[in-house]
Amino acid sequence: MDPIQVLQDGAVRVSEATYAVCRTDHSHPAAFATIRDETETTLIIEESEVGSLDAETVETGWKRLTFEMELPFELVGFLATVATELAEADVSVFVVSSYSTDHVLVKQENLDDALSRLEELGCRILMQ
Template sequence: MDPAEFLDGGAVSVSDETYAVCRTDRGHPDAFATVRADGETTVVVDEGDVDAVDAAAVEPGWRRLTFEMDLPFELVGFLAAVATGLAEVDVSVFVVSSFATDHVFVGDDDLPAAVRRLEALGCEIVD
């Protein structure tokens, strides 16, 4: 499978919400995502909820780009193609993958450049 086939005409939605990525020692019930690893828990929350998180560190100002497609597990290089394309326009990413799709977070200030680059890769930006 070629990642370009999924990018070409693939729908990408842009969140209205702005998120914060927080390092904490426990989950949060309203988190978009919770990632637990040895000695660290990361929660991604709506920026308006950050005060409710007992966070050791907070990175605010992230917008979510969701690839509105089922991405098969055997697809190799999809995120590499996305991350490389965005890196080429100097956009940093934070990625959360779910069972069948990927969510790429970009800085709010970088959103216009990220959208332009994804469109150049063939993606269709949807509401």
């Protein structure tokens, strides 16, 4: 299965909310995602919730792009393709994968460039 073919006419939903990526020692019930390993906890949380969070580091200004297509486990190179295309547009990404889909966060100031590149790949952009 070719990732470019999967992206053709695939829907990418842009979050209305703007997010912060935070390093902390705590979870938070309002977090979009919590990533915990042996050295740190990372939360992705709406910026409006940051004030209620005890965080060591907070990086604000992220928009979430959700690839609204079920991505099978045997699909090889999907994120590599997306990340490479966005890198060529000078867009940095923060990636979170769930069981069957992927979310790519891009800085607000890079959103237009990211969406243009995804449209060039054949994606349909859905604004919330």
